[in-house]
Amino acid sequence: MRKGLAHEVRIIGGQWRRSKLPVADRPGLRPTPDRVRETLFNWLGQDLSGWRCVDAFAGSGALGFEAASRGAAEVVLLERDAELAASLQVTKQRLKADVVRIERADAIAWLARAQVGSFDLVLIDPPFDSPLAAQALPLATRLLPARGLIYLESRLALPAPPEGWVLHRQGRAGAVHFHLLRRASEVYTPGQSGPSLRRSNEP
Secondary structure, eight states: OOOOEEEEEEOOSSTTTTOEEEEEOOTTOOOOOHHHHHHHHHHHTSOOTTOEEEETTOTTOHHHHHHHHTTOSEEEEEOOOHHHHHHHHHHHHHHTOTTEEEEOOOHHHHHHHSOTTOOSEEEEOOOTTOSHHHHHHHHHHTTOOTTOEEEEEESSOOSSOOTTEEEEEEEEETTEEEEEEEETTEEEEOOSSSOEEEETTOO
């Protein structure tokens, strides 16, 4: 099959609402559906002002650009496919998305070497039928401070969170299972300038 653009998705909230993102024809590339993205950002509180985010398997960039559109201070999009990375760069320039940084990199290797505690939110949505979610999840935990959050999307429900983490929210849309995880010692409440949480034993 000739490589090309199969379709497109739209950013659903924030300053770039309704902006189109191209979706290339690649095996396993299934952008997060609008309904699921809407649910996720309802969970997060819509306004991500000050947040530092990494979209570990960027693909179309739907999750990362959505976070940037809603005020995130820094968004890193990781994509190892050269053509997809180039397409992300074009979208960044078109939107004038200065807070977005695109890195052509293997997500697993990048997560393993990234600075500890350097992000507030890690978005994990690997190719649909790949085993990469299980590899990425424990690596993502090291990137996050006490109040950090992990979003995980896959074709299978998460059997168990990493040690010290709990499922804060979870849902399903068709064949897609999606999860928001937080540390067991923290309780998430939507807020600005990074995730706002409190200790689980506080009133």
